[in-house]
């Protein structure tokens with residue numbers, strides 16, 4: 001489990017991370033979303049023990065991370081610019097990792113290097129950006145971590161490799177209880193991958209939700225009426241986020257339990273009732289739109 005408690009980090013007069021508290025449960029994937037400069041990388045570096053917070057604390061499985069070699073044995077970080085030793089090949093880096101990480105799995109390393117068709121003898125800094133990122137994933141997954149901290153990890157990977165990496169990670173989450181915190185500025189990218197999402201804005205956590213709860217809690221309704229009922233009467237017992245009428249059709253976004261919503265709606269005898277799923281993107285727009293926050297840039301890219 002990752003526990004961050006009122007973490008702050010300032011660079012000169014810029015407060016990059018502001019009173020940030022969050023919990024990532026063991027065996028879950030937490031997506032940290034936010035526009036450029038929101039503070040994601042800074043926060044992840046604090047979680048990974050690269051930066052010391054000015055105040056507040058981060059613990060992983062109850063242990064501090066900063067200057068704690070024991071914790072770092074099982075906590076691996078892939079930064080937005082993966083780092084390799086100068087002139088090193090994948091095999092050179094694997095040799096280094098195998099000496100540092102006690103749980104290094106040589107069999108897994110060989111399988112992954114082969115699967116992703118990496119030339120393990122080629123200098124890593126001569127590989128493309130996407131291939132360097134694949135190399136970072138292969139090394140990290142072969143170190144058999146309990147916790148992975150990933151900063152925009154899928155940037156530069158083609159769609160096939162991207163899905164394969166996600167599947168490999170999700171397999172470790174299911175099989176070994178791997179815990180992840182992942183940053184992205186792309187909500188769509190995180191939708192099918194994360195259990196929780198949090199939106200970071202100017203260093204603070206604006207919004208944090210369990211994705212399944214979010215999905216089961218907000219519904220889109222399309223209703224057709226012979227005669228559209230009075231709005232006040234209709235919405236009185238519903239938690240309506242969005243209401244729109246076009247001719248005999250009514251479009252609604254409603255928060256609440258599905259069967260309860262349907263039974264209340266049916267009292268008005270609609271001719272047609274359609275309850276449709278919402279994308280995460282729609283939920284965020286409706287949930288945060290009213291609050292006036294600029295979230296478009298974390299959706300559109």
Ligand SMILES: Nc1ncnc2c1ncn2[C@@H]1O[C@H](COP(=O)(O)OP(=O)(O)OP(=O)(O)O)[C@@H](O)[C@H]1O
Pocket residue numbers: 011012014016034035036037038039040041042043185
């Ligand atoms: N080492 C540093 N020294 C000074 N300022 C920094 C440093 N690292 C980050 N910052 C500043 O802190 C703020 C947050 O940066 P950070 O890299 O954490 O954002 P981010 O959400 O990861 O952004 P992006 O999506 O663009 O990667 C930015 O204004 C950035 O300029």
